Amino acid sequence: MDAQWPQKLTDLRRQLNQYSYEYYVEDRPSVPDSEYDRLMNELIAIETEHPEWITPDSPTQRVGGEPLKAFTKVTHDVPMLSLGDVFNEEELLDFDRRVRQAVGDDVVYVCELKIDGLAVSLTYENGQFILGATRGNGTIGEDITNNLKTVRSLPLVLPEPVNFEVRGEAYMPKKSFEKLNEERSRNGEPLFANPRNAAAGSLRQLDPKISAKRRLSVFLYSSGQFDREKITTHYGLLEEIKRLGLPVNPESRRCRTMQEVFDYIKEYTEKRDALPYGIDGIVVKVDSMAQQRALGNTVKSPRWMIAYKFPAEEVVSTLEAIEVSI
């Protein structure tokens, strides 16, 4: 056993915990995502080699950050997990192999854009929007109902008296982000590092008037609790969410082969800059809900979906120079 590793492990964990706090709790990252991902991959590599060193408080086992104390806490009945990620085609093929080994060769995937925002949960009771929450640490999030009510594309009442929890990504469109930073620059205020931090900082405001001014939007793509047995596929769920009048990203697509998945990735890598909102990758999801259940979850992420991350856009090399703020 390499005697140096435990100290390295402690250092990596301490560093990652600090970066996570800055990113998730303060919305003020001090390093680029690529640096965070590099350290996380180092930690994963060590823990894979030495599973006996994995503890429940390791950053590899935890989702997001702790909720801010100023907000009322919301407990998620179904945990809001993170996503496993891959960075190249080979790793994506490994994911596909793992899926096929577990559920057989009859697999359809849904490819979606990975929206660069923050995960939110919306609860509708009898068709009325009653609760909105952040992911927080996956089990406990923050009550941001009043802030989410200011998102104009979000219906407060659905056309049917459904009871369900729908989940998705709140984001700040590129134009709103640019305008906001121009305004902050004019006022001599610190700039936001990226649309993700701007969206998170804007929604996690105690004063909903500030959220209202920030022009946020939402795309919904999953559900927590949902009382509809007839929905058996992820794509069917997206169609149902859309039918209920909730905003769904229009670019999602069923792919029947890995070649179709790679074509989708290529297409949206090229279209990325032209989209009116930021994306940081493509999410590939097993379509069949029966297969999703068979695959299950790790402590941190579902085994039936994976994020293919685009190579980092190094906006953040300027991060040290730019002060970021909520």
Ligand code: NAD
């Ligand atoms: P993630 O951002 O890699 O992916 C998971 C999230 O993707 C989900 O929770 C969901 O909110 C979102 N998502 C967007 N579109 C989606 C779609 N169509 N379907 C499903 N989910 C979708 O994971 P994470 O746990 O939120 O964050 C980890 C990442 O955050 C790291 O890889 C790193 O890049 C970044 N990070 C950076 C720092 C830093 O200091 N710079 C610190 C912590 C984390």
